[in-house]
Amino acid sequence: MSAPIESKLHHKMDRPDSDNLLDRTAQGVISAPLDRPEGPLKVTGRATYADEDHPDDIAHGVLARATIGRGWVVGMNTAEVRAMPGVLDVIRDPRLLRSPAQGQAARAPVQNPAEIFYVGQPVALVVAETLEQARHAAQAIRATYEAREPVALVDGQDYAAPPGKQASQGDLDAAMTDAAHRIDVTYTTPAMSHASMEPHAAVASWNGNRLTVRCSNQMLKHNVAELADSLGIRAKNVRILSQYVGGGFGSKLGISHESVAAAIAAKRLGRPVSVALHRRTVFEATMRRSETRQRVRLACGADGRLTGVGHEVWVSNLKGETFSEPVTQATPFTYAGENRVIGHHVARVNQTTAGSMRAPGEAVGVPIMECAMDELAEAAGIDPVELRILNVPDSDPSTGKDFSSNRLADCLRAGAEAFGWSQRRQPGQRREGEWLIGLGMASAVRVNMLEESEASVILLPDGTARVETDMTDIGTGSYAILTQIAAEALGLPMDRVTTVLGDSDLPPASGSGGSFGAASSGSAVMLAAQAIRMQLAKRLGCDEAELTLKDGAAIAGNRVTPLAEVLDGDTLKGNGLIQPGKAEKSTRQASWGAQFAEVAVSALTGEVRLRRLEATFACGRILNEKTARSQCLGGMTFGIGSALTEEVMNDPRDGHFVNRDMAEYHIPANLDVPAMTVTFLPDRDPYANPMQAKGIGELACCGTAGAIVNAIHNATGIRVRDFPVTVDKLLDRLP
Incomplete structure (x- = not known):
């Protein structure tokens, strides 16, 4: 040819x-709802994921991890472990201790070679002929430490220092004082885990100075730079293969320990090495979503028009990390209000890296703002949908930029009509036997990027x-x-x-x-x-x-x-x-939606059953109606978990994860998820890109949790401000 x-x-x-x-x-x-070309490969098991298709001479590596929350490694029984059956090497390399990269970064953070920052941090790699031998030997690793008192939890930290990010305009305090109706509430959301179906894994091999890694990653051009930097080699000598990724949700945006470890071991041994993380290692040593504490202040006149918006948040991350959960990302432009304070505070804790998790920022910020809007609607005696429509701004209130497209009001009206919102009653007024029935709603918004x-x-x-x-x-x-x-x-x-x-x-x-x-x-x-x-x-x-x-x-x-x-x-x-280019900078771009939920809450046990979940979205051109709907269903399921079940629990003594597996970290299962309805409004946004399409997968989870929690309030009259809404938070307050 x-x-x-x-x-x-x-x-x-x-x-x-x-x-x-x-x-x-x-x-x-x-735009047609066509099947995935690779679908038959996946359902028949022929699609090759990261830790599959092993070469005959492959060796297996398992990470040994720290048992303290803060301090230094001063010794290890490496000689004893090297003598165990099948063990090929015990590798102590400072590059193993680095935090996972966040993606879109040219380099991984460099840390003290022997310093421990959190329980579960890798301290060594054991490589053996078989996975079983490597796992057994890794469990036999005994490190000695010079320990320090860890900062295990955010509570009690000093937040008097100036926040990392803050925006303000007007006089919010005066607006709150002068308002006909006002609320000042604090909500909390817990740390969460990505819980992807495919654990992190990598298979590395070298051909001279050329490294090839088959791994599970999301952003390859950045991952190549990150891996090269972590290993101290040139990016042109790194090739990454990630043809199929079994879920990432942000945890695989950047490289993690397994890729670095596999590459180091393969170079030392001169043969391919696989490093697949145990589920507990994924929970403890890759990434988490930060917990949040959010104070929301809203003020409006007698007509329901917002005059003040305050949204101040507290999040956490590991020392030295620049990322922090952008909780207030949508707050500046979602609703009107000339007086505003938006604050962002970051605490440093001895826990694994807090990084991006599906819809970082809006996934935890929008539901809280939507619950607060519901509280204001109740205080003002205004229908929640009408309050939101009334406060959809004509332009970005924080910058004055025009919206490239704003279909929020359209989504609210169309969604309310389709859901039957007019049938909603006052809180605690609808009952079917032991079940208290409630309807709730929330706006959905997610920034759009190119x-x-x-x-x-x-x-x-x-x-x-x-x-x-x-x-x-x-x-x-x-x-x-x-x-x-x-x-x-x-x-x-x-x-x-x-x-x-x-x-x-x-x-x-x-x-x-x-x-x-x-x-x-x-x-x-x-x-x-x-x-x-x-x-x-x-x-x-x-x-x-x-x-x-x-x-x-x-x-x-x-x-x-x-x-x-x-x-x-x-x-x-x-x-x-x-x-x-300039089109993105000259306009405020976002995707929009409205979500509606019906719940039944047992008046006897406090059990919450989600009956209906419906959403209307406007997100530019739909490229494939079937995959777009599938993305929305997945995002809404994420929101169900955020509202009702998902919560990483930490031991207050050293910060370690208590529920570090799929048995104790509760993601929504089949019976937790009702039939869900997704409607797309015809939409185009010429400012977004030449296809006039927008992002959709993350949008779907941004309002879901707020709609569900608002529905629980409508069913019971109980306002829960600590996510997720578990039985213990309802039981002693039920009517």
């Missing part, structure tokens, strides 16, 4: 999209195409969506397009995170395909806008020509690059 004829299309989002390519294509696969992303699309002489990018699929449908975009732009049936992902040697994509993955990587694929369209149009003597591609044929000037004939034996390659 001759070398491809290449062209490149680079687009910077400096102005709103006016081309509307996906509205003038003809194949009809975009990240730089690259992709290549190759159109082969036989009229088939291949998409190449290092984008990952973490269960979100990337294979399906990117295939659809290329198929639509090139006028090909889906089965004539192959998408190759998850290899860092391919063009660097945005990665999966922040709900920017589909929009960013998809825009790059669309641009690459558009570059090919331009080459085809030139061959046919027409403008690209006049070209129609459908079912493997080109239509121009009333003539239909098979693509194979247009190509005439040539291979065309398009390279697409999308970058954020």
